[in-house]
Amino acid sequence: xxxxxxxxxxxxxxxxxxxxxxxxxxxxxxxxxxxxxxxxxxxxxxxxxxxxxxxxxxxxxxxxxxxxxxxxxxxxxxxxxxxxxxxxxxxxxxxxxxxxxxxxxxxxxxxxxxxxxxxxxxxxxxxxxxxxxxxxxxxxxxxxxxxxxxxxxxxxxxxxxxxxxxxxxxxxxxxxxxxxxxxxxxxxxxxxxxxxxxxxxxxxxxxxxxxxxxxxxxxxxxxxxxxxxxxxxxxxxxxxxxxxxxxxxxxxxxxxxxxxxxxxxxxxxxxxxxxxxxxxxxxxxxxxxxxxxxxxxxxxxxxxxxxxxxxxxxxxxxxxxxxxxxxxxxxxxxxxxxxxxxxxxxxxxxxxxxxxxxxxxxxxxxxxxxxxxxxxxxxxxxxxxxxxxxxxxxxxxxxxxxxxxxxxxxxxxxxxxxxxxxxxxxxxxxxxxxxxxxxxxxxxxxxxxxxxxxxxxxxxxxxxxxxxxxxxxxxxxxxxxxxxxxxxxxxxxxxxxxxxxxxxxxxxxxxxxxxxxxxxxxxxxxxxxxxxxxxxxxxxxxxxxxxxxxxxxxxxxxxxxxxxxxxxxxxxxxxxxx
Amino acid sequence: xxxxxxxxxxxxxxxxxxxxxxxxxxxxxxxxxxxxxxxxxxxxxxxxxxxxxxxxxxxxxxxxxxxxxxxxxxxxxxxxxxx
Numbered sequence: 259x260x261x262x263x264x265x266x267x268x269x270x271x272x273x274x275x276x277x278x279x280x281x282x283x284x285x286x287x288x289x290x291x292x293x294x295x296x297x298x299x300x301x302x303x304x305x306x307x308x309x310x311x312x313x314x315x316x317x318x319x320x321x322x323x324x325x326x327x328x329x330x331x332x333x334x335x336x337x338x339x340x341x342x343x344x345x346x347x348x349x350x351x352x353x354x355x356x357x358x359x360x361x362x363x364x365x366x367x368x369x370x371x372x373x374x375x376x377x378x379x380x381x382x383x384x385x386x387x388x389x390x391x392x393x394x395x396x397x398x399x400x401x402x403x404x405x406x407x408x409x410x411x412x413x414x415x416x417x418x419x420x421x422x423x424x425x426x427x428x429x430x431x432x433x434x435x436x437x438x439x440x441x442x443x444x445x446x447x448x449x450x451x452x453x454x455x456x457x458x459x460x461x462x463x464x465x466x467x468x469x470x471x472x473x474x475x476x477x478x479x480x481x482x483x484x485x486x487x488x489x490x491x492x493x494x495x496x497x498x499x500x501x502x503x504x505x506x507x508x509x510x511x512x513x514x515x516x517x518x519x520x521x522x523x524x525x526x527x528x529x530x531x532x533x534x535x536x537x538x539x540x541x542x543x544x545x546x547x548x549x550x551x552x553x554x555x556x557x558x559x560x561x562x563x564x565x566x567x568x569x570x571x572x573x574x575x576x577x578x579x580x581x582x583x584x585x586x587x588x589x590x591x592x593x594x595x596x597x598x599x600x601x602x603x604x605x606x607x608x609x610x611x612x613x614x615x616x617x618x619x620x621x622x623x624x625x626x627x628x629x630x631x632x633x634x635x636x637x638x639x640x641x642x643x644x645x646x647x648x649x650x651x652x653x654x655x656x657x658x659x660x661x662x663x664x665x666x667x668x669x670x671x672x673x674x675x676x677x678x679x680x681x682x683x684x685x686x687x688x689x690x691x692x693x694x695x696x697x698x699x700x701x702x703x704x705x706x707x708x709x710x711x712x713x714x715x716x717x718x719x720x721x722x723x724x725x726x727x728x729x730x731x732x733x734x735x736x737x738x739x740x741x742x743x744x745x746x747x748x749x750x751x752x753x754x755x756x757x758x759x760x761x762x763x764x765x766x767x768x769x770x771x772x773x774x775x776x777x778x779x780x781x782x783x784x785x786x787x788x789x790x791x792x793x794x795x796x797x798x799x800x801x802x803x804x805x806x807x808x809x810x811x812x813x814x815x816x817x818x819x820x821x822x823x824x825x826x827x828x829x830x831x832x833x834x835x836x
Numbered sequence: 837x838x839x840x841x842x843x844x845x846x847x848x849x850x851x852x853x854x855x856x857x858x859x860x861x862x863x864x865x866x867x868x869x870x871x872x873x874x875x876x877x878x879x880x881x882x883x884x885x886x887x888x889x890x891x892x893x894x895x896x897x898x899x900x901x902x903x904x905x906x907x908x909x910x911x912x913x914x915x916x917x918x919x
Contacts (some may be wrong), residue, residue: 324889329870332888336862339893343858346900347851351907465890469879477880495885496874505867531918533911536904543900547893554889822847823840825916 265404265640272442272644273419276435276651280423283431288684291428292359292663293527298433300534304541306433307525309440309652311338311516311542312549313389314396317443317649320550321628322621324557325564328492330499331557333787337512339543339550344517346539349725350526352732352821354535359527360660361520361724362668368731370814371739372673377746378724379664382520385719387698389519390657394702396650403591403626404643410703416651417699424655424662425691429528432655439648444548446645450629450638451552454559457632464555482562488572489565490609494558500784508787515717515789518725521653521660532824560624563631568607568616575604584630593620658698662691718757722749722792730800735818737800740807745800753792760785843914847907854903862892 285291298306316338324331356364362382366375394413401412423431448464455467459478472478482494491497499505516522525542526535567585568576578596588594595618596605607616626646629639666687671678678686723746730737730745783791809815820826865873870884878886911917 329885329888332866332885335889336866336892339896340858340862343854343896343899347854347903468890469881469886471880479880479882479885495882496871502867506863509862509867533904533908533918536907537901540897540900540904543897547897551890551893819840822844823916824911824918827919 259636261636261639262404262406264636265643268637268640269405269644269647272438272648275438276419276423279434279438280427280431283427283434285426285428285430285684288359288667288680288687290430291684291687292667293524294428294430294433296357296528296530298528298530300529300538301541302437303433303525303529303534303538304543305440305545306436306528307522307538307542308545308549309436309443309648310525310656311522311546311653312443312649313653314393314400314646314650316549316553317447317646318396318625319622321553321556321560322624324554325561325624326619326621327499328486328494328497328558330497330505333499333505333508333512335550335554337509338516339546340509341513341516342539342543342546344513344725345522345526346536346543348729349517349523349732350535350539351532351824353523353728354526354529355532355821355824356817357527360663360667361523361728362664363672365724365727365731365742366668366672368814368817369727369737369739369742370811371743374727374739374743374746375668375672377743378727379668381719381723381746381750382664383661385519385716385724386521386657386661387701389716390654390661390698391701393650393654393657394698397647397654398702400643400646400650404640413699413702416647416654417695417702420651420655420658421692421695424658424695425688428687428691429524429659429663432652432659433525433528435655436652439652440545442648443645443652444545446641446648447549447556447625448552449641450632450634451556453634453638454563454628454632455555458559458562464552464559468555468558478562479558482558485562485565485569489569489607494561504783504787507783507790511721511787511789511793512717514725514793515721518720518723518728519716520664520720520724521656523728524660524663525656556625556628560628560631563628564619564624565607567631568605575602575606577604579603581605582631584627587630588623588627591623592618593623594618654698658691658694661694662687665690665694715754715757717786718753718789718792719750721789722753722796726793726796726800730797732818732821734801734804735815736804736809738804738807738810741800741802741804744803745796748799749792749796752795753788756788756791757785839914840916843910843916846910846914850903850906850910854899857895857899861887861895866892 289295320334323334353364358364362375362378365378366372397416398409398413401407401415402409405412423435451464452462455464456462459467459470459472461467461470468478470478472481479495487493526538529535529538567582578598585594597615597617599613599615605615606613608614626642629642666683670686671683726749727742727746730742865884866888870888873884873887874882876883
């Protein structure tokens with residue numbers, strides 16, 4: 259059997275599994291549609307959260323980022339995991355105690371304001387939609403590379419699958435498919451990592467192999483440092499990204515942003531208790547950490563394999579005609595390019611732009627090409643394709659649910675037609691879910707020019723608007739409507755301003771009035787890392803405004819007690835007014 | 837009510853303690869003190885590098901379970917656990 263047939267079989271089997279789960283886990287009520295009936299076991303919810311969280315970017319791009327940035331890429335490793343500490347201690351248990359369906363609903367109730375709820379809906383939709391475009395692109399790319407189906411058709415198939423299980427099952431269907439998708443993606447990620455670690459260091463545990471010795475007796479990381487500095491690149495284990503301050507702020511932005519992303523928070527509405535929400539955050543991080551601690555090994559080993567293939571010994575360069583099969587395969591995709599600048603028929607791969615002949619090495623190919631570089635069997639390569647798809651599909655579904663429920667529950671039921679019956683709300687949420695899939699698919703097919711910069715926006719929005727509002731709503735009894743709304747708008751405003759002034763208004767080239775140049779960055783902080791500054795602005799403005807305006811009414815202060823203390827059972831009277 | 841406010845204070849103390857560790861392993865060991873720590877070796881790892889790419893993540897996991905366990909104890913101690 260050839261590789262393509264095996265890939266079709268493995269991907270087809272996983273898709274059949276997702277569809278079967280969707281039929282089994284149909285949602286019959288709005289409670290099941292929005293929060294899976296609040297009956298998901300904390301360990302299973304942790305697994306679903308891990309799949310929800312780990313996107314095509316985690317699966318495909320992160321190891322590549324690490325491979326080419328070395329130590330500097332630590333901001334992603336710490337940022338995307340440390341956020342769970344904040345989530346577990348500052349948000350998840352309290353929002354679970356609050357016990358309703360969506361993030362904007364909490365903001366609306368806690369700040370007794372429909373305006374606050376609508377601001378939150380806008381932030382949520384902007385953050386989730388920009389994030390989902392990347393997933394859709396990931397689905398299309400995975401199909402086109404592995405199944406040799408064109409990008410558009412691949413995207414239609416992926417959309418069809420998501421449409422089917424998300425519309426039918428809502429959160430309940432998504433939860434159980436995400437559990438299956440987690441199993442697929444983690445298996446697909448660790449199997450090649452184990453094989454590669456074993457072949458390079460003799461240790462089957464990649465996390466240990468990275469700190470282990472190679473066959474020649476030298477430590478793997480030392481050897482890697484030596485090889486890359488020989489070629490003029492920065493030392494792998496000490497290469498800083500920007501400056502130390504930039505790394506600090508970048509990590510903080512990713513952590514706060516992670517904790518404030520609504521599709522992740524929504525997962526903690528599905529467990530049965532406050533106790534469950536606390537432990538579930540821990541389980542989520544266990545399942546995430548399995549991949550995130552393996553990724554540094556995958557990245558470093560891929561860099562080593564790639565470099566030693568091209569330059570087996572110092573001064574000895576691989577002849578272009580003798581390049582391996584994977585090299586030829588990836589050249590066809592245009593993601594790997596060689597240009598014989600000095601005409602000697604050999605490949606020089608060095609840091610110096612003038613002499614470097616590997617004119618393009620797309621970092622996204624690292625995970626996908628890894629099994630081929632390490633000469634692993636075909637079924638492993640097919641598995642990686644299924645894993646990448648699982649990662650993209652699970653995240654897309656979680657994001658789409660967050661968007662659909664904020665439209666049907668927060669806008670329709672909460673603001674425009676409060677008298678809607680449960681049956682009609684369920685129908686409306688299915689229709690908005692269908693609509694969201696189609697919009698996301700359209701944006702995946704016609705990605706706006708700003709797609710590349712959207713990660714900055716998604717995390718920036720979550721960090722500068724949603725996280726501070728939620729946290730102050732829980733931890734400050736004094737925080738009121740005026741404070742929360744002005745804080746959200748100020749945090750949001752300054753973050754957008756900073757990103758736009760460096761990357762262009764709505765990312766339109768030429769409208770960046772301060773330019774993208776590093777010398778214009780505020781203390782050298784990159785636009786992607788600005789969310790933390792936005793969060794500080796939000797906290798400051800909110801606190802100042804709340805101090806000079808009236809304290810929240812008594813029933814809201816009761817609500818704060820209700821969410822803080824697990825044992826208070828009396829239902830607090832909740833009122834929402836303009 | 838005073839019992840509830842003592843419970844809340846105990847919770848805040850616990851959160852601050854956990855966040856101090858959270859800050860130490862990532863921002864302090866992984867970024868600010870990375871250079872001096874890199875002088876120390878952990879097998880093939882430089883220690884600062886290890887904290888930034890491995891150690892901080894392991895600590896985060898332990899920290900969340902520690903917090904969950906301590907909070908469950910506090911819930912019972914103050915009689916505010918879910919019934």
